[in-house]
Amino acid sequence: MSREAGSATEARRIGLIAGNGRFPVIFADNARRLGYQVYAVAHVGETEPELADHVDRIHWIKIGQLNKLVQALKSEGVTEAVMLGGVKKTHVFTTVRPDFRTLAMAARLAIWRDDDILREFAAELEREGIMIRESTFGxxxxxxxxxVLSSRKxxxxxWEDIRYGWEVARDIGRLDIGQCVVVKDRVVVAVEAVEGTDGAIRRGGELAAGGAVVVKRSKPQQDLRFDLxxxxxxxxxxxxxxxxxxxxxxAGRSVLLDRAEMLQAANRAGIAIVGLRGDVHR
Incomplete structure (x- = not known):
C-alpha cells in the first residue's frame, strides 16, 4: 500500500528493513513527522502487515532474500536505511530460504554470531551504496x-536484584547470548536465548513464582545499528x-514502544520501571 506525500525528488528518503514487533511502525511514524519518505522492506511471517499503512511504499520478501532486499531499496533511490525489529531465531532454522547472494555472504563468515552476521550484512549493503544508520536515528x-519511569519505585x-541482574546481563551480552535476564533473590532464574525476551520473562517468572526482576540491556559490544x-x-x-x-x-540505548500505553499498564499492575546507565550503585 502506498501513501506518497509530495514529490519523491523533494523529500528525504530513508529505507526501513523491518523485522517483527511494533518498533518499525513507531519508527516510520516518527521519520515521516521529521519529513522523510519511508520505503520499507518487510519480511513475510515476521513484519506486522499494518506497517504498510505507515510507509510510503512497502516491498515484501522472505527471510534470506538478500538480493531482492537490495534491489527493492535501490529501486526507491534509497541511500540510507535502518534495521528495526527482530527476526525470531527459531525461524532461522525453519523458514530461511537463502538466495545465492545470502549464501555467498554466509561463506565469508568464520563464525555465525549475531553481530558478525549483521555487520557483514551492513557491509554488503554499503557496497551497494546504502548506508545503515544507527537504530536510535529519529x-x-x-x-x-x-x-524511575513508573509511579511505583x-x-x-x-534494587539488590536489579544491581545483580545488571551485571549478569552485561556478562551474557558479552558472550552474545541475549539481552535479558530474570532474577529473584539474587538468583538467575532465566536467561534470554532463542525464545526472545517475552519467552524468557514467562519462563523465569513461572520459575520464580512471583516477585521476579527483569533486566534488559544492550551488549557491551553492541553495534547500535542493530538489535536495539x-x-x-x-x-x-x-x-x-x-x-x-x-x-x-x-537508558539511552533502549526503546519504549507505545510509551503511554506501556506506562499506564505498568502502573495498573504495580510494576516498577527504571532506566539505568553505567554502574548501578543505588
Missing part, C-alpha cells in the same frame, strides 16, 4: 531516560501474567 522521545530488596533493546505493552502483559515486579532497562 527516535527522540522514544528512548528510555534515566530514573523499586524496594530496597528489588525494545519493550512495550506486550512486555508488561507478560510480566503481569507471571507476577513479575520490576523492569530495568538501559
Amino acid at each position: 527516535l527522540e522521545g522514544v528512548l528510555v531516560e534515566e530514573g 523499586p524496594t530496597d530488596k528489588e 533493546p525494545a519493550v512495550g505493552p506486550r512486555t508488561i502483559e507478560v510480566m503481569r501474567s507471571v507476577k513479575a515486579n520490576v523492569l530495568a532497562l538501559e
Whole structure:
C-alpha cells in the first residue's frame, strides 16, 4: 500500500528493513513527522502487515532474500536505511530460504554470531551504496531516560536484584547470548536465548513464582545499528501474567514502544520501571 506525500525528488528518503514487533511502525511514524519518505522492506511471517499503512511504499520478501532486499531499496533511490525489529531465531532454522547472494555472504563468515552476521550484512549493503544508520536515528522521545519511569519505585530488596541482574546481563551480552535476564533473590532464574525476551520473562517468572526482576540491556559490544533493546505493552502483559515486579532497562540505548500505553499498564499492575546507565550503585 502506498501513501506518497509530495514529490519523491523533494523529500528525504530513508529505507526501513523491518523485522517483527511494533518498533518499525513507531519508527516510520516518527521519520515521516521529521519529513522523510519511508520505503520499507518487510519480511513475510515476521513484519506486522499494518506497517504498510505507515510507509510510503512497502516491498515484501522472505527471510534470506538478500538480493531482492537490495534491489527493492535501490529501486526507491534509497541511500540510507535502518534495521528495526527482530527476526525470531527459531525461524532461522525453519523458514530461511537463502538466495545465492545470502549464501555467498554466509561463506565469508568464520563464525555465525549475531553481530558478525549483521555487520557483514551492513557491509554488503554499503557496497551497494546504502548506508545503515544507527537504530536510535529519529527516535527522540522514544528512548528510555534515566530514573524511575513508573509511579511505583523499586524496594530496597528489588534494587539488590536489579544491581545483580545488571551485571549478569552485561556478562551474557558479552558472550552474545541475549539481552535479558530474570532474577529473584539474587538468583538467575532465566536467561534470554532463542525464545526472545517475552519467552524468557514467562519462563523465569513461572520459575520464580512471583516477585521476579527483569533486566534488559544492550551488549557491551553492541553495534547500535542493530538489535536495539525494545519493550512495550506486550512486555508488561507478560510480566503481569507471571507476577513479575520490576523492569530495568538501559537508558539511552533502549526503546519504549507505545510509551503511554506501556506506562499506564505498568502502573495498573504495580510494576516498577527504571532506566539505568553505567554502574548501578543505588
